[in-house]
Amino acid sequence: MQPTPVPLEKVDLADLDVFEKNEAWGMFDTLRKEAPVHWNEEHDGGSGFWSITRYEDIEAVDKDPETFTSTKFTNLEEPPEEFQELRRSILESDGPRHLALRKLLMRDFTPAQLRRYEDFLRGLAALTVETALQQEEMDFVDAIAADYPIAVLARLLDTPEEMTPQLIAWGNEIVGFSDPEYARVLVNSEESQKYRHLPFSSPVSQEIFEYGRTLAAERKGGDGEDLVSKLVNRLPEDGIPLSPEHFDNYFLLLVVAGNETTRQAISHSMKALIDNPEQMQWLLDNPDKYPQAIEELLRWASPVYHFRRTATRDVELHGKTIKGGDKVVMWFASGNRDESKFDDPYTLDLSRFPNDHMTFGKGPHTCMGSNLARFEMRIIFETLLPRVASIAQTGDIRRVRSNFVNGIKAFPVRIESKQA
Amino acid sequence: MAGTITTVREHEGDLVVESADIVAEDVVALTLVDPDGDALPPWTPGAHVDLILEDGLVRQYSLCSDPADSRVIRVGVLKTPDSRGGSRFVHERLTKGSTVRVRGPRNHFPLVSSPRYIFIGGGIGITPMLPMIAEAEATGADWHLYYGGRSRASMGFLDELAAYGDKVTLVPQDEAGILDLATILGDPRDDTKVYVCGPEGLLGAVEAKCGAEWPAGSLHLERFAAKEIEAPAEGERSFELELAASGITLTVPPDRSIFDVCQDNGISVMGSCHEGICGTCEQVVLEGEVDHRDSVLSDSEKAANDAMMICVSRCKSDRLVLDL
Numbered sequence A: 001m002q003p004t005p006v007p008l009e010k011v012d013l014a015d016l017d018v019f020e021k022n023e024a025w026g027m028f029d030t031l032r033k034e035a036p037v038h039w040n041e042e043h044d045g046g047s048g049f050w051s052i053t054r055y056e057d058i059e060a061v062d063k064d065p066e067t068f069t070s071t072k073f074t075n076l077e078e079p080p081e082e083f084q085e086l087r088r089s090i091l092e093s094d095g096p097r098h099l100a101l102r103k104l105l106m107r108d109f110t111p112a113q114l115r116r117y118e119d120f121l122r123g124l125a126a127l128t129v130e131t132a133l134q135q136e137e138m139d140f141v142d143a144i145a146a147d148y149p150i151a152v153l154a155r156l157l158d159t160p161e162e163m164t165p166q167l168i169a170w171g172n173e174i175v176g177f178s179d180p181e182y183a184r185v186l187v188n189s190e191e192s193q194k195y196r197h198l199p200f201s202s203p204v205s206q207e208i209f210e211y212g213r214t215l216a217a218e219r220k221g222g223d224g225e226d227l228v229s230k231l232v233n234r235l236p237e238d239g240i241p242l243s244p245e246h247f248d249n250y251f252l253l254l255v256v257a258g259n260e261t262t263r264q265a266i267s268h269s270m271k272a273l274i275d276n277p278e279q280m281q282w283l284l285d286n287p288d289k290y291p292q293a294i295e296e297l298l299r300w301a302s303p304v305y306h307f308r309r310t311a312t313r314d315v316e317l318h319g320k321t322i323k324g325g326d327k328v329v330m331w332f333a334s335g336n337r338d339e340s341k342f343d344d345p346y347t348l349d350l351s352r353f354p355n356d357h358m359t360f361g362k363g364p365h366t367c368m369g370s371n372l373a374r375f376e377m378r379i380i381f382e383t384l385l386p387r388v389a390s391i392a393q394t395g396d397i398r399r400v401r402s403n404f405v406n407g408i409k410a411f412p413v414r415i416e417s418k419q420a
Numbered sequence B: 001m002a003g004t005i006t007t008v009r010e011h012e013g014d015l016v017v018e019s020a021d022i023v024a025e026d027v028v029a030l031t032l033v034d035p036d037g038d039a040l041p042p043w044t045p046g047a048h049v050d051l052i053l054e055d056g057l058v059r060q061y062s063l064c065s066d067p068a069d070s071r072v073i074r075v076g077v078l079k080t081p082d083s084r085g086g087s088r089f090v091h092e093r094l095t096k097g098s099t100v101r102v103r104g105p106r107n108h109f110p111l112v113s114s115p116r117y118i119f120i121g122g123g124i125g126i127t128p129m130l131p132m133i134a135e136a137e138a139t140g141a142d143w144h145l146y147y148g149g150r151s152r153a154s155m156g157f158l159d160e161l162a163a164y165g166d167k168v169t170l171v172p173q174d175e176a177g178i179l180d181l182a183t184i185l186g187d188p189r190d191d192t193k194v195y196v197c198g199p200e201g202l203l204g205a206v207e208a209k210c211g212a213e214w215p216a217g218s219l220h221l222e223r224f225a226a227k228e229i230e231a232p233a234e235g236e237r238s239f240e241l242e243l244a245a246s247g248i249t250l251t252v253p254p255d256r257s258i259f260d261v262c263q264d265n266g267i268s269v270m271g272s273c274h275e276g277i278c279g280t281c282e283q284v285v286l287e288g289e290v291d292h293r294d295s296v297l298s299d300s301e302k303a304a305n306d307a308m309m310i311c312v313s314r315c316k317s318d319r320l321v322l323d324l
Helices: A016-020 A024-034 A055-062 A081-087 A095-109 A111-132 A140-145 A147-157 A161-175 A191-195 A203-219 A227-233 A244-257 A260-275 A277-285 A287-301 A370-387 B086-093 B129-139 B158-162 B181-185 B200-210 B258-264 B299-304
Strands: A037-040 A049-052 A137-139 A306-311 A315-317 A320-322 A327-331 A388-393 A408-410 A412-417 B012-024 B027-033 B048-052 B058-062 B072-078 B099-106 B116-122 B142-149 B168-172 B192-197 B219-222 B239-243 B248-252 B282-287 B307-309 B319-322
Touching (some): A095 A370, A111 A140, A111 A370, A140 A147, A140 A260, A260 A287, B012 B072, B116 B129, B116 B200
Antiparallel strands (some): A037 A049, A315 A320
16 A cells, blocks of 8 residues: 655654654655655764665665775664774674675575475474464464564574573564663663663673573584584684674674564565455465565565665765765665566565565675575465465554564454364 | 765766777777767766677776766776687777767776775776876875886876876886785785785785785775676677476576576576675576686585576586576
C-alpha cells in the first residue's frame, strides 16, 4: 500500500516517533522525489547527517569506500575519538584490513557450507513450528521468529542450549539501543556516557564480551569447527592477528547480527503474507518458487533501515555539497522502494524477478550472513506455511523505537493448523 | 575541493578526437570533446573512462587532463605489442576528427585528502598522477612525484612536469636504474598517502614494502588488469555452462557474466556487489577450469578449483559445471 506522502519540510529521519509509528516510508518517498540528498539535523547532540534515498545513489556510496568511509563509524552515534579504536569492528574498517577480517569467516557462510546445516535447520524449524502450533493464539515474534534464528546462531557458535535465552536478551538490548523497552541504558542518555567506550555505548556489550572471552579461552588451540574456534585460531591473511578487542567486537557482532535481523525479516515476511493472502496461496501452489519469493520478502522486510558512512572529502551530488567529515546515511529501506528500480514497489509480488534489492547492502560491507538468512527464511516458511489452515493478525503490531532496525516487538496472531 | 561521486549515473556517448599527439615513444595523448561542444561529465583525479573500440573491445584509460576543464578530457595510451589490439587500434585508427564511444568517467583510484603524498608513476602509469599532483599542489599538500620509465624518450608529459621543478624526480632506467623504493618510501608515516600506478612488478614491489609496515589505508594502487577485471589480452571467450542441479545447459557469451546468464534464464542466483569483493555469489564448481577474477578467494582456494564467484570469474575450459 502506498504510504501517505509527507511534505518535505516535515521530513525528519532523526525523529524516532516516526519509526515507531511506521511512518518513515512516506518520508523516503518524498526525499527520493524532491530531495535525494537531504540534510537532516539531529536533536540529541549529533552533528546532523545527509540522507541518501535513491537506489543508485545508495549503491554508489556503498561501493565507494574511499570517498565514503566506514572507519568513522556506521551508526548515527558519533563515538569519541579516544574510544574509536577500542570499539572498532569489521563494520568500521575499510580496505585490506577489512577484507582480511571478513575473509576470516566469509567462507563459512557460503551456500555450499550452509548446506551442511540443512538437516539441522529443518529439524529445528519443525520443532519451532510444532511447538508454536500447540496453541492457536500466539505472539508470532515470541513463538516463531525470535527463537529460531538464535538457535541457529547457538549452533554455529556451539554454545550450550541454556544460553539461548540470554543470547536473545542480549541481542534485544543491543539492537534496541534507542528503545526504552529493550535497553537498560538508552543511547545518548546521560547514563550512557559512562559506557561510551563500549559498542552501542551499552553496558550489555561488556557482558557479551565476557562471555565471548570465556568461550575463546576454552577453544584457543583446539580444532573446533564452530565460529568462535575459527576466530581464535585463524590468522587473518594480512598476517596481523586479531587483537583481544577485535575478537570482542567480532563476537558481539555475530551475536547481534546473527539473530536480530533475521528475526525481523521473518516477522515482516509473515505480516506481508497475511496482508497478501493471494500471494501466500501462490507460494503454496508453487513450492519451487520459495527462493525467489524470499528475495521479495527480503526487499519488503528491509530489517535494517540504514547504515552510515562519512565523507572523506567534499563531494557534490544532485547539486548539494557534502563536506568532508559529514555523516552520510544510506537508507537501504528507501532504496528497496525506489520506483525507478522496482515496478510498483509497494506491491508485494513474490514472483518479482530479477530482484536486486539492497536489504543486505551493496558494497564491500555486504552482509556476510546473507545466504544464511535466506536459507533460514526459506526453511522456516517451507515448514510453516503448509501447516497453516488459516492465519490472522489479532491485534496491533508494536515496533522497535529505532531508525536503525526496522523491528517488530509484538505481533499477535491466530493460526489454525492442518496436517501438511 | 568539490568532487563528484563516482559512478552515480554513468555517462556513455560518442566523443570526437580533437587532437592526437605523440607525446613519447609509443604514447599518444588523445584529447576528446563532445561533438556539440557540450560540457563533459565531471570527474576527479584518478578517474578513468572506458573506450569502447571495435568489436565491443573495451579498454580503460586514466584521465590526465584538468578536471576543472569540462570541455575536454585527455587520455594517454601506450601501444603495447602483446594486446589483442586495443592500444594498436587507438594508435592507428583514432586520429583528429575520429569518433570514439566513451563510457564513464568513474573513479576507483580517488585522491584521499592528506597533508603529505608520495606519488609513484611507472611508464604509462604517469597519466592518473598528472591531475593528482595538480590537485595536491592546489591544496598546498607536501608532495613528491617519482616517475620511472625505460628511457627519457619513452616518458611522456615531461614538459608539463617541468613546471613543478624539484617536486618531480625523473628516473629513466637507462640513466638512473630502477626506482629505489626503500629511499622513496622511507620510514612509515601516518600523515602520508602513497599513490602508485604502473606495471605489476612496480605495484607488487611497493605493496611488499608498504604492506605490513605502513598504517592501513596509506597505500593506494591503480591496478587496471586485476581490479578492473579487464578482459584477457586474447579477448573473452564464450563457454558452455551446465547447471547440474537445475538440469540445464546454457552458453555464456563473451560479454555476459555467469551471473547474468543465470538470471537471464530465470535461475535464482544471489549476488550483491557484482565486483568480486563481497562473496555473496559463490557457487560450487563440479567440473571445468575456473578463471578466477575475484578478490575473495585466496590463491590456494583458487587453486582448489571447487568454488567460484560467478559475478566476475569465468572459465578457461570449454565447459563449466556448477552445482546449481
